[in-house]
Amino acid sequence: MIKSLIESVGCTLLYLRTYSPDLNLIEHYWFKVKNDIRKVSHLFNDFFDEVFFHFSICNFLSGLRYTC
Numbered sequence: 001m002i003k004s005l006i007e008s009v010g011c012t013l014l015y016l017r018t019y020s021p022d023l024n025l026i027e028h029y030w031f032k033v034k035n036d037i038r039k040v041s042h043l044f045n046d047f048f049d050e051v052f053f054h055f056s057i058c059n060f061l062s063g064l065r066y067t068c
Contacts, residue, residue, distance in 0.1 A: 021027040
């Protein structure tokens, strides 16, 4: 239906090729980058957990100062 509507006004449809990550060189690069990030992501998670815990304790203790 849409194809006939487009062709009725004198336009031609051009179809894209099927996507293939094997033929797209940037996909190989991103695969490597994502794997490298996965290898070290636990370091960042542990770091942010420690920072969050530290600031949570500091906020709790500073709040106690005003209640006593």
